[in-house]
Amino acid sequence: MASYLAKRLLLIVPTLLGVASLVFVIMRVIPGDVALLILGGDQGSHIDPQQLAAVRQQLGLDQPLIVQFGVWMWGLLHFDLGTSLWTGRPVVEELLIRLPLSLELAVLATMISVLISIPLGMLAAVRQDTWVDYVVRVVSIGGLAVPSFWVGILVILFLVLFFGWGPPLLFTPPWEDPWANLQQMIWPVVTVGYRYAAVTTRMTRSTLLEVLREDYIRTAWAKGLAQKAIVIRHALKNAMLPVITLIGTEFAFLIGGLVVTETVFTLNGVGRFVVDAVAHRDYPVVQALVFLIAFGFVLVNLLVDLTYAWFDPRIRYQER
């Protein structure tokens, strides 16, 4: 197990280095200049070249690319994510303002979807090819088909038309006013949670179907065990591994996937922050966010693999 862990940890390094290089290159290739944007040059007004050069120097953009990359990597090694070129504030500070909202949205959506999807997926698998299965599949495939921004628009439209409610402009943290916070978050959570639940329901159904065809399940039936015991105690436990993987990786990507929902509900979260940062060519912010999301993804993957080894003794024995 220790050598397995060491091998996995070592493999993280080239992946993260690759992500860091890729996002650095992509941001430098995107046409547009943050210095020009700061001076308002994108609106077609005349910009003094000396002034432009001064801003570029101030932001460190006059340095050779390799030096800029080195400075960024050195900062990362010291847990310094840099300073936003657009606002002039440290990226960490900017992130801390927005992270609680996105994290709350992600955690609540995950909780709701897990509570709904596992029983639904189980039900569909046990009743395969019956009307119950068809209804669950249609509802879950629907969750994948309906664009979340459209659900958001419809929810807002419904609330505006029937209750005169519009999305509030300022975020109320749960520790300040839990009720106001819940009112603000419930609709985005439902919008994100439905899609998330759809993915997990499908995975639960298909993995459970595979497990229910295994020989040991037939043995359990032959032993005369009740259906409930077979499905919950024998099958579900073994079908959960891919589902846990999916929940983990979906969660890791949720922060990046909130872009659209946060835009619809005018929530000032991390997702919208990325879109704005790409539009402003705010290199340090995009680089830091992509790196953090990739880091989260790699970390969740590692945790999932370790959970696998812990859950499934066969994997542990293979590593010995």
Added chain:
Amino acid sequence: MSVYPLEHATASATLRRRLTAVEEVGKFIHAKPLGAAGAAVILAMLIVAFLARALAPYDPYTGDYELQFARPSLDHWLGTDEFGRDVLSRIMYGARIALFVGFTASVAGCSLGALLGVLSAYWGGRVDLLLERVMDILLSFPQLILALAIASILGPAVQNVVIAIAIPIVPRVARVVRAAAMSVKENVYVEAVRALGASRPRVVLQHIVPNVFAPYLIMLTAQLGSAILAEASLSYLGLGTAEPTPSWGLMLSGSAASYAEKAPWIAIFPGIAISLGVFGFNLFGDSLRDALDPKLRRG
């Protein structure tokens, strides 16, 4: 020494007659009604896209400012938008963009991914290690942000949207096909073909590729729906197709939400079109997976 006459066993059952194409379709509809419903939606979408010029009641680009925000009526079945353009005609022409982007992006992404997956599995060693790390990097890169960045680099045009959507598909398919190719490679018949002196391209093309076709097809149908959805999301965020192209996502961006209260049909119908299209592809893909994957077939 007595001599026993040898008797050959004869099969009592006769081979089942091969089904005709119509019977095959009937069998699929009966066995997989949801899949058949999905196929019907896809077929309808294809017909609308191909015959948009003949079927659409109005020109999707020409507006009439006197008819701004006209309610759904007999003249304009789904109403008009803020420029007085017919919503139904724009949705019909929008099917072309959705299908074009969906098909080209998923075929390109899945084919490149499958090729890399097979190569990675067959060559093994350093090639595999290198390709796997590159796929790891692409996989851990947030999908929508990658598409957003690529679309920003290339600018808003249909062919650029295809590239932006195809690239994130590559590592996902490469992973699945690599795993399938690895297990095919271990089969005895592959070893036998190699022992007979078959060249590498022959082993790969004739013996490995046909056996990883099922996972490739499953991934392709699964990615088709999400590619259509990705195009809509990118257009919604202003990084996909540009006005006045009739694209479903674009129809929902910007003004649709702000006019939603005054003219809800602008926001409702394009959304239904996207959902129905993606729904059709997902239903069909799901049933295809159930039919092709022996582990999911009913026992």
